[in-house]
Amino acid sequence: MKFSLLAACLVHITLAVPSNQEKRDSTKPVVKGTPQVVGILADPSLNRDSCGSSLFGDRALWVCRDTQHYDSDGIPNLPIFTSSASWSDLVTGGGSQLTMYGDNQDNSFYPLVPGNCDDNQAGICSDGTRYPLWANAPPLVTSSDSSGTTTGYTWISNSHISGLSDLIQHPSAELINQAFWAENDIPFGTYGGVVQDDIVYIWGQATGGSVNLARVPVANVEDKSKYEFYVNGGWTTTQPELGDGAATMENASAGGQGTYYFSNHWKSFVWIGQASNSVSADFFITTSPAPEGPWTEPVKFYSGVNGNYSLGAYTLQANPALSLPDSNEIYLTYTKTDAVGDNVALYTTPLILVEWEI
Numbered sequence: 001m002k003f004s005l006l007a008a009c010l011v012h013i014t015l016a017v018p019s020n021q022e023k024r025d026s027t028k029p030v031v032k033g034t035p036q037v038v039g040i041l042a043d044p045s046l047n048r049d050s051c052g053s054s055l056f057g058d059r060a061l062w063v064c065r066d067t068q069h070y071d072s073d074g075i076p077n078l079p080i081f082t083s084s085a086s087w088s089d090l091v092t093g094g095g096s097q098l099t100m101y102g103d104n105q106d107n108s109f110y111p112l113v114p115g116n117c118d119d120n121q122a123g124i125c126s127d128g129t130r131y132p133l134w135a136n137a138p139p140l141v142t143s144s145d146s147s148g149t150t151t152g153y154t155w156i157s158n159s160h161i162s163g164l165s166d167l168i169q170h171p172s173a174e175l176i177n178q179a180f181w182a183e184n185d186i187p188f189g190t191y192g193g194v195v196q197d198d199i200v201y202i203w204g205q206a207t208g209g210s211v212n213l214a215r216v217p218v219a220n221v222e223d224k225s226k227y228e229f230y231v232n233g234g235w236t237t238t239q240p241e242l243g244d245g246a247a248t249m250e251n252a253s254a255g256g257q258g259t260y261y262f263s264n265h266w267k268s269f270v271w272i273g274q275a276s277n278s279v280s281a282d283f284f285i286t287t288s289p290a291p292e293g294p295w296t297e298p299v300k301f302y303s304g305v306n307g308n309y310s311l312g313a314y315t316l317q318a319n320p321a322l323s324l325p326d327s328n329e330i331y332l333t334y335t336k337t338d339a340v341g342d343n344v345a346l347y348t349t350p351l352i353l354v355e356w357e358i
Contacts, residue, residue: 052138055321081121155189
C-alpha cells in the first residue's frame with residue numbers, strides 16, 4: 001500500500017491491490033419487497049464511526065472517522081485516532097463479507113496536518129478544541145491500471161471544532177502550502193463525487209445547505225485551473241462565490257450526508273442519504289439524467305433501526321462498490337450509536353440490501 005498526502009483537504013490515495021452510458025429521463029425508484037438486513041460490518045478489534053466504502057481492485061476499502069480499541073470488557077477506550085481504514089472481501093454475485101481487516105498501527109489513515117495539534121492521532125489541542133480529519137465521503141476512485149494500482153482522492157474540510165461546533169464557519173482546504181479551496185470558498189468535493197466518462201464531478205455543500213457542482217478531467221484533479229463550475233444553467237471557469245444563488249442546485253440531495261453514484265441499470269445519477277438536521281436512519285433518494293440535473297424531489301424509501309445514544313443514527317451511505325455494475329440493487333450502511341459503559345458511544349455499521357422494482 002502506498003499513501004501520499006498532497007493536501008490538507010485534497011488527499012491522494014494510491015493503493016496497490018489484488019487483482020457507453022446514455023442519459024434518459026430521471027428514474028423513479030420503487031423498492032422491491034422488504035430491504036434485507038444482511039448483518040453488521042465490523043473490524044472485531046475496533047469501534048469505528050461513520051464508515052463508507054470504495055472499490056479498490058477486487059476488495060472494498062472502508063474508511064471511517066473516529067476509531068478506538070476495545071478494553072477487555074468490550075468497552076471502547078482511549079486513545080482516539082481520527083480516521084481508520086480496513087478491507088472487506090466482496091461476495092460473488094454482490095455484497096461483502098461482514099468482517100473487515102487490516103492493521104492501522106494506531107495511526108490515523110489520513111495523516112494529520114502539521115501545526116494543527118498533530119502531536120496526537122485525534123488532533124486534540126491543549127485547550128480542548130480539535131482539528132478532526134472527518135471525511136464526509138469515501139475516497140473517489142479515479143483510475144485503476146493493469147499493474148493492480150488504484151488511485152483515489154478525498155476532499156476533507158480543514159475544520160477546527162469545539163465539541164461539535166465549527167470554530168471556522170467555512171473551513172479551508174490547502175494543497176501543501178498553497179490554497180486549494182480557501183476559507184469561505186464553496187467546499188467542492190467534500191459532499192461527494194462521481195467519475196463518469198473520464199470526468200470527475202464533485203459536489204460541495206456550504207453552511208446553510210446549498211449544494212453546488214464542479215467538474216474536472218480525471219487527469220487534472222490536482223490542478224485547480226482546470227476546474228469548471230455549474231452556474232446559471234451552464235459550465236464556466238469562473239469559480240462562484242459562497243452563497244451565489246445561481247450556482248445552487250435544486251433537489252440534488254435531501255440536505256444531509258449521503259452518497260452520489262451513477263446507476264448503469266438506470267443510466268442515471270443517484271443520491272442516497274439523510275435529511276438535513278436528522279439523527280434517524282431514514283434514507284432518501286433523488287435521481288437525475290445528468291450530474292447538473294434536473295434532480296427529482298427527494299423521497300424517503302427506507303427506515304433503519306436507530307440507536308439509543310443521543311445521536312441515534314447518522315452517516316447514511318449508499319455503497320455501489322458492493323454491487324455488480326449492472327445490478328438493480330444497492331447496499332446501504334449507516335452509523336448506529338448505542339450507549340455502553342459510562343455513557344460511551346458504541347458504533348455499529350448495519351449492512352442493508354435494497355432491490356428495486358425497475
